[in-house]
Amino acid sequence: MVKVSICVGSACHMKGAYATTQMFQEALEKAGIADKVDLSASFCMGECKDGPCVRVDGVKFHHVDQSRVESLVTEEILPRTQA
Amino acid sequence: MSVFIETSWGSLFKWGEELCGDKVELVKKAEGVLLVLSDGLGSGVKANILAGLTSKIISSMVSAGAQIKDVVETIASTLPVCKVRQVAYSTFTMMQVDREGNAYLVEFDNPTLILLREGKRVFIPWVEQNISGKQVREAHIKLRLGDIAITFSDGVIHAGVGQLLNLGWQHENVVQFLEETWQPEDTAYDVQHRLLNECNALYEGRPGDDTTVAALRICVPNPCCVMVGPPVHPEDDEEVVNELLSCPGIKVICGGTTSQIVSKRLGRELSILLQYISPEVPPIATMEGIDLVTEGVVTLGKTLEILERYEENKDAGILTAKRDGAHLLAETLVEKCTSVKFIVGRALNPAHQNPDMPISLSIKLRLVKDISECLKRLGKPTELKYR
Numbered sequence: 054m055v056k057v058s059i060c061v062g063s064a065c066h067m068k069g070a071y072a073t074t075q076m077f078q079e080a081l082e083k084a085g086i087a088d089k090v091d092l093s094a095s096f097c098m099g100e101c102k103d104g105p106c107v108r109v110d111g112v113k114f115h116h117v118d119q120s121r122v123e124s125l126v127t128e129e130i131l132p133r134t135q136a
Numbered sequence: 137m138s139v140f141i142e143t144s145w146g147s148l149f150k151w152g153e154e155l156c157g158d159k160v161e162l163v164k165k166a167e168g169v170l171l172v173l174s175d176g177l178g179s180g181v182k183a184n185i186l187a188g189l190t191s192k193i194i195s196s197m198v199s200a201g202a203q204i205k206d207v208v209e210t211i212a213s214t215l216p217v218c219k220v221r222q223v224a225y226s227t228f229t230m231m232q233v234d235r236e237g238n239a240y241l242v243e244f245d246n247p248t249l250i251l252l253r254e255g256k257r258v259f260i261p262w263v264e265q266n267i268s269g270k271q272v273r274e275a276h277i278k279l280r281l282g283d284i285a286i287t288f289s290d291g292v293i294h295a296g297v298g299q300l301l302n303l304g305w306q307h308e309n310v311v312q313f314l315e316e317t318w319q320p321e322d323t324a325y326d327v328q329h330r331l332l333n334e335c336n337a338l339y340e341g342r343p344g345d346d347t348t349v350a351a352l353r354i355c356v357p358n359p360c361c362v363m364v365g366p367p368v369h370p371e372d373d374e375e376v377v378n379e380l381l382s383c384p385g386i387k388v389i390c391g392g393t394t395s396q397i398v399s400k401r402l403g404r405e406l407s408i409l410l411q412y413i414s415p416e417v418p419p420i421a422t423m424e425g426i427d428l429v430t431e432g433v434v435t436l437g438k439t440l441e442i443l444e445r446y447e448e449n450k451d452a453g454i455l456t457a458k459r460d461g462a463h464l465l466a467e468t469l470v471e472k473c474t475s476v477k478f479i480v481g482r483a484l485n486p487a488h489q490n491p492d493m494p495i496s497l498s499i500k501l502r503l504v505k506d507i508s509e510c511l512k513r514l515g516k517p518t519e520l521k522y523r
Contacts, residue, residue, distance in 0.1 A: 061408060062392040063433045066418040074410060094408040094419055096392025096431065101485070 054091045055133045058108045059117075062097030065104035069118045073105045076122040084126050089134040109133070138235040139281065140357035140474045141169040144324035144515030145350035146332045148291065150179045151342040157183025158289045158348035161191035163199045164517075168234035170195055173350045175246060175289040177225040183346065186215055190226040198232060204242050204274065208267040229287040237279040237354050244272045247307055249287040252327075253280065255318035257311050284327055284353045286314060291347025292331065296338035305338060321471070324351040325515035360386040360473035364432065364504055365481035365497075366397050367523035376479055376523055377401045381425070386473050388465065391432035393485060395421060413460035420461040428468060430461035436503040438462030439469075443510045446470065469507070475517040480504050482522055 059077060061070045074094065081087040100106040103115035109129055117125055145160040157179045163170040172194045176186030190211055197207045215226060227245035241260065243249060251258045262273040279285070288310070297304035310331070317330055328351040335347050361383035367376050377398050380387055389395045399406035406429070408421040417438050418431035439462045446454045446466065455467040469476055484497055504520065511518045 059410075061412075061418045061431065063418070063431055066431065066434055070418070071412050071415045074412065092410060094410040096396055096406070096408055096421065097485075099486075 054089060055086075055130055056091050056093075056108075056110055057130060058093050058095040058098075060096070060098045060100065060104060060106040060108075061094045062101070062104075064097070064101035065106055068104040070105040072119040073107070073117055073122060076119040077107075077126070080123050080126040081130075083123075084131055086126075086131060086134045090130060138357070139237050139279075139354050141233050141235075142324045142353040142355055142474060142515065143169060143171055143350065144328045145171075145173070145348065146328055147349075148332060148336055148339070148343040148347040150291075150344065150346045151339075153180050153346070155181055155184040156348070157187055157346040158291070159184070159187035159191045160348060160350050161195040163195050165199070166235075168232065169352070170199055170233075171231045171287075171350055171352055172198075172228060173246065173287050173289065173348060174226050174228040175291075175346070175348070177221065177223065179346055186226040189215060190228055194228060194230055198230065204230075204272065205267050208244070208270060208272055212268040212270065227289070231285055231287065231352055233279060233352065233354070237281075237283075239275075239277050239279050239285070241275045241277065241285075242272060243287075244270055247288060247290055247293050247310075248273075249285055250311055250314060251277070251279075252284045252286065252314060252318060254282065255315055255320075257315060258283075279354045281354055281356060282320075284318075284322065284324065284351055286327060286331065286349065286351045288331070288350070289346060289348040291343060291345035292335050292349060294345050295335040295343075295347065297344060299340055299344070300338050305335070322353075323471075323515065324353040327351045327353075328515075355474055357475070358385045358473050359383060359475045359477065360388060360468060361477045361479065362388040362390060362469075363394055363398070363479045363481070364390045364436070365500060366391075366394050366483040367481040368483050370483075372523055373397055373401060376481065379479060383477070386427045386468060387425070388428045388430075388468060389423070389426055390430050390436060390465070394432065394481065395423065395426075395429045398426070399423060414458050417460040417462045420464065428461075428464055430465055433500045433503065435461040435465060436500065436507065439465045440503055440507050440510065442466040443470070443507060443514075447510060447514060469511055469516070470514060473516075475519075476508070476511055477519045477521060478504055478508060480520060480522050 107117040147156045157176045161172045172191040174187040174191040176183035229246045230242040232240040294304040328349045363380045409419040421429040508518045
């Protein structure tokens, strides 16, 4: 399972974490890997300046607004599910 | 069992007056509560002074252990005489209740107080006595859990005189109103506010007399402790977490970083729910032993909005309209607890030290202060403790 955690702390929330979480669920379904990803939320990851922040297997990705979700899924998460 | 004595009062000023001629004085001590409602002769500044003096004399003397005879004699010889009416006069009602629920009630010329038990009026064994030419009524009664005692000035029973009702609202109509509108979960504020609103409606928004209602409710204490933000010195974390855990009632944490600190200290898992209930409020989290865990500043901002809307409309549905963190917090603070203590940590979040950041420590502190002020207006004893 690939562990994906989306920060929903104050700053990330204000920078669009809501849209990011919605988009993530859709994008994982679309890529057909929803059952291979353990998607969760997290409070502050300490990356407030560069939110929304998403952690994939311990690696942090910054500025993950809804426009970046699909590319993150296909480029970073999909290959991990196949590894 | 030691009971919690919840009190709440409110006034309508006589239309056109800047001062209220009724006064409520409350003295809270470890052993109990003393509430005095006084109605000064006339209206405006004179009535305000008479009522203020009367309620203050009674509350100070009775709390110091004086007998009611001496108190009434002091009032009779102290109040200034009105030049126009050539009398010194102010009515009063006093309710002294200890933590066992033992009540000592005294009234002089105010509409007689109403005691509701499970929504029905209860007979009070009044004993009359003449003190300095004044007919004063006294009663000793044991109050039970859930009992609500309501006292009011004559502005309540005069509501609507010459307007909607020819003779105004009679005392038995007030009893009927209180019985019919009573709800088991009513707080002292609910009852007081509902009766005052009804009076305002009968007066068509232009009260013909100063109108004051005070309510006192006996309930099981259920304090709520809310930890907001980490303390300035990290070495104080443990002490603050212990203070939160030692709260005998509801435990709440507001703030992502704060909840992570508690989680780490206690070794208890913090699970944040992925699902947003409403887009504008971040999801809540769960932690063993903590009743509610929310994000900080955004949730507090929304909570304040909800509380202010509730204060304005007094519709309990506002508190439960959604199940997001802000609504759950507002409901907890208003409906589920009898008092609130905020432990407010003032540590700066290093990740927020950026000019682009829309959130700051000062905003959070302001929000907590505003929430606490709003809760106080709603009759909730609220304490702020900064760390």
